[in-house]
Amino acid sequence: MDIRVQDHPFDFGAEAESFARGQGDMGAVVTFTGIVRDVPDGLVSMEIEHYPGMTQKALETHANEALTRFQLGDVLIVHRFGVMRPGEMIMMVATAAPHRADAFQGAEFLMDYLKSRAPFWKKEITRSGTEWVAARAVDEDALGRW
Amino acid sequence: MELLYFAWVRERIGLPRETVETEARTVGELVEELKAREERYAAAFADISALRVALDQELADFDAPLDGAREVAFFPPMTGG
Numbered sequence: 759m760d761i762r763v764q765d766h767p768f769d770f771g772a773e774a775e776s777f778a779r780g781q782g783d784m785g786a787v788v789t790f791t792g793i794v795r796d797v798p799d800g801l802v803s804m805e806i807e808h809y810p811g812m813t814q815k816a817l818e819t820h821a822n823e824a825l826t827r828f829q830l831g832d833v834l835i836v837h838r839f840g841v842m843r844p845g846e847m848i849m850m851v852a853t854a855a856p857h858r859a860d861a862f863q864g865a866e867f868l869m870d871y872l873k874s875r876a877p878f879w880k881k882e883i884t885r886s887g888t889e890w891v892a893a894r895a896v897d898e899d900a901l902g903r904w
Numbered sequence: 905m906e907l908l909y910f911a912w913v914r915e916r917i918g919l920p921r922e923t924v925e926t927e928a929r930t931v932g933e934l935v936e937e938l939k940a941r942e943e944r945y946a947a948a949f950a951d952i953s954a955l956r957v958a959l960d961q962e963l964a965d966f967d968a969p970l971d972g973a974r975e976v977a978f979f980p981p982m983t984g985g
Binding site: 792807809811812815816837848849869872873874875876877878879880881890891892893898 | 908911912958962963975977980983984985
């Protein structure tokens with residue numbers, strides 16, 4: 759298990775490659791990456807704030823739950839904070855499991871929990887102003903399926 | 905007790921953290937104490953259904969007892985991922 763919270767960019771290709779190479783006894787690796795999306799008003803940048811003492815622990819708790827629940831062989835989470843431009847990668851998740859269904863489900867579970875239970879807050883700076891991104895009810899509801 | 909504020913809660917109150925002495929027994933009582941202090945706290949805590957709280961870095965409820973908590977953090981619903 760590898761969990762990293764960092765302000766600098768990460769190399770998605772290199773991370774995915776190195777994660778997958780280490781999984782000799784696993785038949786499936788799933789990766790997800792989240793990207794800063796432009797908005798109609800024109801996004802200048804996105805700022806992500808986090809709760810340093812809590813973030814790492816919260817991510818580890820959810821990763822451990824995913825490992826047990828979906829019998830994953832390994833989990834990687836990289837999540838950035840700080841200032842990002844449209845098109846930059848915000849975060850990635852990778853899961854490894856003997857078979858693909860568990861790897862997909864484990865990644866979805868982690869993403870649902872990261873969205874609503876990991877202490878990150880996004881702020882969008884657009885050409886028309888600055889606004890904290892509101893949590894969406896659909897993201898909170900998504901936790902109900904687990 | 906250390907209080908921490910994040911995102912727009914931090915902006916409304918105007919500081920990221922502070923140390924307070926309190927007799928409050930629950931998170932809810934602490935919030936009432938803070939609201940009574942100054943308008944900026946009243947504004948930040950006007951609608952606690954729009955807020956989340958963590959006690960010693962674990963998510964908690966507003967009716968949770970404070971006993972022994974060293975760090976209380978207030979913030980809006982999280983938007984990670």
